[in-house]
Amino acid sequence: MESYDFSRPTHFVASVFVLNADKVLLLKQTKSKYWLLPGGHIDDGELPHEAAIREVKEETNLDIEIIQVADDGARTEIVTPLPIPFAMRLLPCRDKKDIDFLFTASVVGGELKIDEESEEAKWFTKKELFANPNVGPNTRYYASLILK
Numbered sequence: 001m002e003s004y005d006f007s008r009p010t011h012f013v014a015s016v017f018v019l020n021a022d023k024v025l026l027l028k029q030t031k032s033k034y035w036l037l038p039g040g041h042i043d044d045g046e047l048p049h050e051a052a053i054r055e056v057k058e059e060t061n062l063d064i065e066i067i068q069v070a071d072d073g074a075r076t077e078i079v080t081p082l083p084i085p086f087a088m089r090l091l092p093c094r095d096k097k098d099i100d101f102l103f104t105a106s107v108v109g110g111e112l113k114i115d116e117e118s119e120e121a122k123w124f125t126k127k128e129l130f131a132n133p134n135v136g137p138n139t140r141y142y143a144s145l146i147l148k
Contacts, residue, residue: 015039
């Protein structure tokens, strides 16, 4: 893993709504009382969707496939289209700002196992997301669009 320059005032991050049928995976991290999406910093030289895949693997041991696809019609000799995020968000984080590329993904392999950053992982239904006071309103909002 490359080192990350945390002194930057703006950080680029990727997060993922990992879907399984009518549920989404959230993590209860040791540093937060909230249930959060898997994700993290985009390393130098890494593309947002690559970071999303890597972060989910590191935090959950799951192999995922990003649901958003690149517009291959826009491909040229010098331009490679990338998957367009489901959404982009500006998140305050202590004394800096995070620009978050938010993707959706399905599980294609691996067995759920959390890393040391998290205390627990749970698959939430839409109803459970809205009933849990430790799921933030922005997560609920996007989940309501994704979990129809």
